[in-house]
Amino acid sequence: MGLTKNYLKFAPAGVCNVIGSSWAGIELLPSGSLPGHTDIGIHVCVGACESLVVWDIRTGDKVKTFTNGASMVTSISFNGSNHLAVGYLNGSVSIFPLNDAGESVIFEGHQSSVACLAFDSDEGLRLASGGKDTDIIVWDIVSQRGLYRLKGHKNEVTRVRFIPKRNILVSSSRDTFVKFWDLDIQHCFKTITDHTSSVGDFIFLKDYSYMVTGSAMQDLKVWSLEYIEKDVIEFADKRPRLETLDDEKEEQQVKCSLLGTIPKECKEEILSMFTRGSLFGFHGNDKRLTVYKIRSDDEIEHKLKKRTKKLKKQAAENGQTDSGISVSLTIDDLVVKLQTVFASFKIRAFQILEHEEEKAKIVALLKDNSIETYGLEHRRVEKPVVDTLSKFSLPGHRNEIRTLAFSSDSSAVMSGSSESIRIWNRSSLKCVRSFTSGYTTSSAFVFGDRHVVVGTRSGQLEIYDIAAGLQEDSIDAHEGIVRTICLTTDKRGLASGGEDKQVLLWDFDYVLEEAEDESKQPRRKITVVPKKKVEMADVVLCVKYSNDMKYFVASLLNSKIYVFFADTMKLVWVLYDHDFAVTCIDISTDSQILISGSIDKSIHIYDLQFGQCLRFIKCAHDDRVNSVQFLPNTHLFFSSSHDGTVKQWDADTFQNILILRGHHNNVTCLAVSPNGKFVASSATDKSLRLWEKTEEILVLDEEKELERERQLDDKEREDLVIPGERDNEAVIVGSKNTRTESSADKLIEQIIEDFNSKDSTNSSVKKSSDVLKQIPSSELEAALLLLPFVYVEQLLPILATIIEDEAEVELPWRCVMLLVRVHLGQITNNRTLLPVLEKLRRLRILLKQEKELINFNRVGLLFLKQKLEDRDSIMLFSDVTNILNEKKKRRRRKRAIVTIKA
Numbered sequence: 069m070g071l072t073k074n075y076l077k078f079a080p081a082g083v084c085n086v087i088g089s090s091w092a093g094i095e096l097l098p099s100g101s102l103p104g105h106t107d108i109g110i111h112v113c114v115g116a117c118e119s120l121v122v123w124d125i126r127t128g129d130k131v132k133t134f135t136n137g138a139s140m141v142t143s144i145s146f147n148g149s150n151h152l153a154v155g156y157l158n159g160s161v162s163i164f165p166l167n168d169a170g171e172s173v174i175f176e177g178h179q180s181s182v183a184c185l186a187f188d189s190d191e192g193l194r195l196a197s198g199g200k201d202t203d204i205i206v207w208d209i210v211s212q213r214g215l216y217r218l219k220g221h222k223n224e225v226t227r228v229r230f231i232p233k234r235n236i237l238v239s240s241s242r243d244t245f246v247k248f249w250d251l252d253i254q255h256c257f258k259t260i261t262d263h264t265s266s267v268g269d270f271i272f273l274k275d276y277s278y279m280v281t282g283s284a285m286q287d288l289k290v291w292s293l294e295y296i297e298k299d300v301i302e303f304a305d306k307r308p309r310l311e312t313l314d315d316e317k318e319e320q321q322v323k324c325s326l327l328g329t330i331p332k333e334c335k336e337e338i339l340s341m342f343t344r345g346s347l348f349g350f351h352g353n354d355k356r357l358t359v360y361k362i363r364s365d366d367e368i369e370h371k372l373k374k375r376t377k378k379l380k381k382q383a384a385e386n387g388q389t390d391s392g393i394s395v396s397l398t399i400d401d402l403v404v405k406l407q408t409v410f411a412s413f414k415i416r417a418f419q420i421l422e423h424e425e426e427k428a429k430i431v432a433l434l435k436d437n438s439i440e441t442y443g444l445e446h447r448r449v450e451k452p453v454v455d456t457l458s459k460f461s462l463p464g465h466r467n468e469i470r471t472l473a474f475s476s477d478s479s480a481v482m483s484g485s486s487e488s489i490r491i492w493n494r495s496s497l498k499c500v501r502s503f504t505s506g507y508t509t510s511s512a513f514v515f516g517d518r519h520v521v522v523g524t525r526s527g528q529l530e531i532y533d534i535a536a537g538l539q540e541d542s543i544d545a546h547e548g549i550v551r552t553i554c555l556t557t558d559k560r561g562l563a564s565g566g567e568d569k570q571v572l573l574w575d576f577d578y579v580l581e582e583a584e585d586e587s588k589q590p591r592r593k594i595t596v597v598p599k600k601k602v603e604m605a606d607v608v609l610c611v612k613y614s615n616d617m618k619y620f621v622a623s624l625l626n627s628k629i630y631v632f633f634a635d636t637m638k639l640v641w642v643l644y645d646h647d648f649a650v651t652c653i654d655i656s657t658d659s660q661i662l663i664s665g666s667i668d669k670s671i672h673i674y675d676l677q678f679g680q681c682l683r684f685i686k687c688a689h690d691d692r693v694n695s696v697q698f699l700p701n702t703h704l705f706f707s708s709s710h711d712g713t714v715k716q717w718d719a720d721t722f723q724n725i726l727i728l729r730g731h732h733n734n735v736t737c738l739a740v741s742p743n744g745k746f747v748a749s750s751a752t753d754k755s756l757r758l759w760e761k762t763e764e765i766l767v768l769d770e771e772k773e774l775e776r777e778r779q780l781d782d783k784e785r786e787d788l789v790i791p792g793e794r795d796n797e798a799v800i801v802g803s804k805n806t807r808t809e810s811s812a813d814k815l816i817e818q819i820i821e822d823f824n825s826k827d828s829t830n831s832s833v834k835k836s837s838d839v840l841k842q843i844p845s846s847e848l849e850a851a852l853l854l855l856p857f858v859y860v861e862q863l864l865p866i867l868a869t870i871i872e873d874e875a876e877v878e879l880p881w882r883c884v885m886l887l888v889r890v891h892l893g894q895i896t897n898n899r900t901l902l903p904v905l906e907k908l909r910r911l912r913i914l915l916k917q918e919k920e921l922i923n924f925n926r927v928g929l930l931f932l933k934q935k936l937e938d939r940d941s942i943m944l945f946s947d948v949t950n951i952l953n954e955k956k957k958r959r960r961r962k963r964a965i966v967t968i969k970a
Contacts, residue, residue: 074765075704075725078716078747081760083730084497085464085483085490087123087437088114089753091157093340093417094433095146097122102131102166112419112431112439113152115141117732117755120154120164125431125441125460136162136172140732140753145185147192151209155182157732159803161197163209173212175846177205177801188230196237198225204239205801206251212845214801218249220256227269231276234295236321238279242266246281248322254798257321262289268338271348273362278327278402282338282350287329290399294323328399333358333408344420347406347428347444357409357418357432359444359452363402371401407452409442412459413466429457436466437754463499465490469750471510472739475517481739481748482520483756484508489522491534494746497758503532503539510553512562514576519594523550523564529574531594541595545572552610557617561599565608571622573600573637602637604630610652614659619676621662623650629664631679641679645672651694657701661719665693665707673719683722689713695738706747708735714749714759726766727775730757777806800886802850811843811851819859822866833873836866840879852886857894860887861901868907877914884908 088094092115102111102122110126120134120141134152143155152164159178165171178199188194194215195207204218204225223242230237237249246260246267265284272279272293279291332338334352341350349359363371375395383393413436421429430442438461445453465485473482480500481492489508491501507525514521514531519540521531527546532539548567555562561575574596581591606626613620613634620634629643629650648667655662655676662674671688674681689709698705703719712735714728731751739748747759802808818839843851855863864887870880888895888905895901 073718073721075716075718075768077762077764077766078726078728078759079762079764080728080730081746081758082497083117083119083755083757084492084499085437085469085750085756086116086121086754087460087464088121088416088433088439089116089141090416090433090435090437091115092141093144094419094431094439095144095152096419096421096431097146097166098148098421112433113144113146114433114439115144115154117141117753118156118730120144120152123439123460125439125458128460128462130463132166134162134164134172136164136174138729142181143183143185145187145195147187147189149192151187151192153185153187153195153197155185155197155199157181159199159201161185161195161207163195173209173846174844175205175207175212175214176803176805177207177214177217178203179803183224184227186228186230189232194230196228196230198228198239198241200224202241202243204228204237204249206237207801213848214846216254216798217801218254218256218798220247220797221245223266226267229270229272231272233276234321238270240267240270240281244283246270248324250321256797258324260291260324262326266337269341269350271341271343273343273348273402279324280330280341280348282332282341284337286335287331288338288350289329290327290402292325292327294325296321296323327397327402330360330399330403339415340417342419345428347420348403349409349418349420349430351415351418353414355411355414357411357415357430359406359409359420359430360403361406363404368397368401372397407444407454409444409454411440412436413438437461437464438466462502464754468736468752468754469756470736471508471522472737472748472750472756473511473513473520474739474741474746474748475513476742477517478741478743478746480513480517481756481758482511482513483750484511484522486525489520489532491520492756494741494758497756501534501537503537505530505532505539509550510564512553512555514555514559514562515594521553521562521596523553523566525549527566527568529553529564529596531596533594540593543596545574546570548607551608554611554613556613557615562596563611563613563620565604565611565622567607569604569607571602571604571608571611572598573602575599600637602632609649612653612655614655614676615657616659618659619655621653621655621676623653623664625649627666629653629662629674631662631676643672643674643679643681645681645684646670651692652696654697654705656698656703656705656719661698661703663696663698663705663719665696667692669693669709671696671707671717673722682719685717685722688717688724689715691734694735697738697740699740699744700742701744706738706740708738708749710734712751714738714747723768725768726771728759731755780806800849800853802847802853804850804854807844808847808850808854811847812854815839815843815851815855815863816859819862819866823862833866833869837870837880840870840883848882849886852883853890857891860891861898863887864895864901864904864908868904868911871908871911871914877918881915 095113097111097113110124111122112125113122118138118140121130122132124131139156139158141154142157145153150166154162159180161175161182163173178201180200182197182199184198186196193209195209198204202221206215208215221241221243225239225241228239235251237251240246244263244266247256248258250257263283267281267283270279270281277293279293281289333356334354336352338350338352346362347359349357351357372395379393411432411434413434416433416435418432428444430444432440438459440459441457443455443457467486469483469485471484479494481494483490486507489503489505490499493500508522509525510523512521519531519533523529527548527550529543529545531541545564546566546568550564550566553562553564563573565571577595577597578592579595581593606624608622608624610623617634620632622630627646627648631641632639646666646668650664650666652665662676664672669687669689671685672681673683689711691710693707693709695708696705705719706714706716708714712731712733715724716726718725733751733753735749735751737750745761750756818836822836867880867884871877
C-alpha cells in the first residue's frame with residue numbers, strides 16, 4: 069500500500085488595490101463617531117469587495133476595516149450615531165458597531181443581493197432593507213430579528229426611507245412605482261404610478277414636507293406631502309363601508325400631489341440622490357453631479373410676497389381690484405440650482421457635508437476606484453464656486469489589473485493595468501512605487517529586481533527603473549498588441565509574442581544615453597536588442613522557456629501549441645488537442661510536464677519529452693481558463709478562470725486539491741512566488757489578493773465534503789412562509805439554510821432527550837432553555853418553522869414550564885406566539901394541548917408584569933433625565949449638539965451685522 073500524499077493548505081493573506089467598489093455606496097462619518105478620531109468630515113466609509121473600509125481622505129490611511137463573510141458588499145447605511153448596516157450580494161445584512169462595544173449581528177432573509185438599506189432614525193432601532201428579490205424586510209436591531217417581509221413590488225427595490233414621526237416606510241423600485249407602507253398594520257396604502265420608467269432614488273425635503281423622485285425620465289418630479297392626523301383618520305373610518313371609496317382610503321394618511329418638475333442634464337437613469345442641510349444633489353451614469361439649494365421658509369415667504377406685490381401692481385395699472393389675487397408655491401420658490409460638478413470619472417455615489425457657514429464639502433465615490441472631494445462656496449458669492457480639494461487614488465489602479473509578477477526574492481509584487489504600473493510590498497500590501505504607463509498586458513522583474521519590463525497594448529516593450537522611478541527605454545516591438553513576454557532561465561534575454569503573428573527573441577544590453585547638459589557624463593541605461601524573429605501561423609497568446617533551456621513553447625489563437633528547440637527554434641511537436649484558443653501555458657521546473665489552459669474551459673497535461681497528452685480535464689472551470697502556473701520544484705499548479713475562482717491541481721494524480729474563493733468577478737491573471745509560498749491573483753473587481761501557504765495539512769475528502777455542503781446550501785436557500793400567508797403583503801421573515809437546519813436538529817434532539825429523560829424536571833427544563841438561547845435571535849423563527857408538528861406538540865409544554873419556572877419570559881413567549889400562529893388549526897383540534905393552552909393563558913400575567921416593569925423603568929429614566937436638565941440647565945444626549953450649532957450661527961450673524969455697521 070502506497071503512502072498518502074500530503075498537501076499544505078493555502079489561506080488568504082490580504083487584499084489590496086481596492087479603494088471603493090463601484091457596487092456599494094459611500095457614507096461620510098461625522099465628528100466623534102470613531103473612537104480616538106475627532107476630525108470633522110475626513111472619514112468616509114465605502115465597500116471594498118467583501119469588506120467595509122473606513123478611509124482618512126486627508127492622510128490616505130485605512131482607519132478601520134469591518135469584515136463579516138465572504139460575499140460582496142452591495143449597500144451600506146449609517147444610523148448617524150454608532151452603527152453601520154451592510155448589505156451583501158448573498159442577501160445577508162450585517163450590523164457593525166463603530167466603537168467596538170458590541171458584537172456584529174447578521175440577518176438573513178433576502179434571496180438575492182441587498183440593493184438598499186435605511187435606518188428609521190438617528191437611534192437606529194429599526195432597519196429596512198430592499199433587495200433584488202423585490203422584497204422589503206424590516207429588522208428589529210434590539211431583539212436582533214426580522215419583524216416582517218413586505219411584498220408588493222414586481223422588480224428590484226432601489227430605495228427605502230422611513231418617515232419616522234408617522235411610522236411610514238416609502239419604497240421605490242424598477243417597476244416604476246413608489247409605494248407608501250403603514251408599518252402599524254404592514255399595509256401599502258398608497259402607490260404613485262406617474263413614472264414611466266424605473267425609479268432610481270428619492271429624497272425628502274423640508275422635514276418630510278416634499279419628496280423628489282428621480283427616474284430615467286427627462287426631469288425629476290417634486291411631490292407635496294400633506295399628512296392627516298390619526299384622530300381625523302379614525303373619525304373617517306366610522307363612515308359606512310359602502311360610502312368609502314378606494315381613492316379616499318389611500319388619501320387617509322398622506323395626500324401626495326405633484327408640485328412640479330426639475331430638469332436634469334443627464335439622459336440616463338438617476339443612480340443616487342442625497343440631501344443634507346439646505347443642499348441636495350443627484351447624478352446619473354456619467355460625470356455630472358447637479359447640486360441644488362433648498363430655500364428657507366423666510367426666503368420662500370419673501371419671494372411669495374414679492375410676487376404678490378408685483379401682481380397687485382399689474383392689477384392696479386390695468387384698473388382691476390387686488391382682492392382676488394393669490395399666489396401658490398412653485399418649484400422655483402422651493403429650490404434653486406447652484407452648480408454642476410464635473411468629476412474626473414463616472415460617479416457611483418456621493419454625500420454632502422455642510423460644516424461651515426459659507427462652504428460645503430462634497431465627497432464622491434467614482435467608478436474608477438477613487439474618491440474625490442469638492443468644496444462648494446454657495447452663501448456669500450453670487451455664483452457658486454466648485455473647487456476640487458483632493459483626489460484619493462494612490463492605493464489602487466483606476467482599472468482592473470491585467471498582469472502580475474513576483475520579484476526574485478518574493479518580497480514585492482508588480483501589477484499593471486491600462487494606465488499605470490505599481491510595485492507592492494508583499495508583507496504590508498502597500499504601494500511603494502507607481503509609474504504612469506501604457507496599457508500593460510505582460511510584465512517581469514529583471515536585473516536583480518531593480519528594473520521591470522512590460523509589454524503594452526500599443527506593441528511596445530517598456531523598461532522602468534524602480535529606484536529612480538523613471539522609464540529607461542521604450543522599444544517598438546510588435547505591430548499589434550504584445551500578448552506575452554517570458555524571460556530566459558539565465559535572465560539575460562526574453563521572448564515576446566504579439567498580435568502580428570510573430571515571436572521575437574531579445575537580449576538585454578546597456579547603451580549610453582547622451583546627457584542634455586554637456587558638462588554631465590553620459591548615463592548608461594538598459595535596453596533590449598532583437599536577436600531573432602520567428603513567423604507563426606496565428607496570433608501568439610503565450611510563450612514559455614523550459615527551465616533547462618531545451619524547449620521553447622508557444623500557444624496560438626488557432627488552438628494549437630508549438631514546441632521548438634530553444635537554441636535552433638526548430639519545430640519539435642505540434643499539440644492540437646484543444647477545441648478553442650489556448651490562452652496560457654506553463655512548464656514544470658524539471659522540464660518534464662507542460663500544462664495548458666483554453667477558452668474551452670479545459671486544462672491539458674502533456675509529457676513534454678514525447679508530446680503525449682497525459683490527462684484531459686474537460687471542465688476544469690465553469691468559464692474560460694486565463695492563467696496556469698506551476699509551484700516551483702513540484703508538479704502542483706494553479707489555474708484561474710473567468711468563473712472567479714483559483715484552483716490548485718496535482719499534475720501527477722490529476723486531482724483538484726483546493727479551490728480558493730474570494731474574487732467576486734472574472735480572475736484576469738495569476739502569479740506564483742519563486743519560493744512557492746505565495747500566490748497572487750487579480751480580478752475585474754479591481755482586487756489584488758494574496759494567498760499564503762500554511763502549515764495546515766489539507767485532507768482531500770474534507771475539502772470535497774465542504775464543497776458539497778456549500779453547493780447544497782446555495783440550492784436549499786429559500787424563503788419560509790407560513791401556510792395560508794403566501795399571498796399576503798406582510799409575511800414572516802426567515803430563510804432555510806444549513807445553519808437554521810442545524811439549529812432545528814439540535815432543538816429536536818433536546819426535545820427527544822427531554823421526552824425520554826428520567827432526570828428531574830428542573831434539569832431538563834434548564835437544558836431546553838439553554839438550547840433555545842444558543843440559537844441566534846435572527847434564526848429563531850426559521851428554526852421553529854422547520855420543526856414538524858410532532859415535536860411542536862412536545863415543545864409547547866416545555867415552553868410553558870420554562871415560563872413558569874424562570875424569570876426570563878420574553879424568549880419562550882416569542883416561541884409560543886409563533887408556534888400557535890403557525891399551527892393554530894392543529895393545536896386547537898388536539899385535546900392533549902388544551903390544558904397547555906389554558907396554562908399559557910394563565911401565565912400571560914407574567915408577560916403583562918414584564919411589560920409594566922419595562923414601562924415603569926422607562927418613565928423613571930425620563931424623569932431622571934428631566935431632573936438633570938432642570939438642575940444643570942442643559943439638554944442631554946442629541947439635543948445639546950443642535951443647541952450649540954444654533955448658538956454658533958447666531959454669533960456669526962451678530963459679527964456680520966457689526967461689521968456692516970462699522
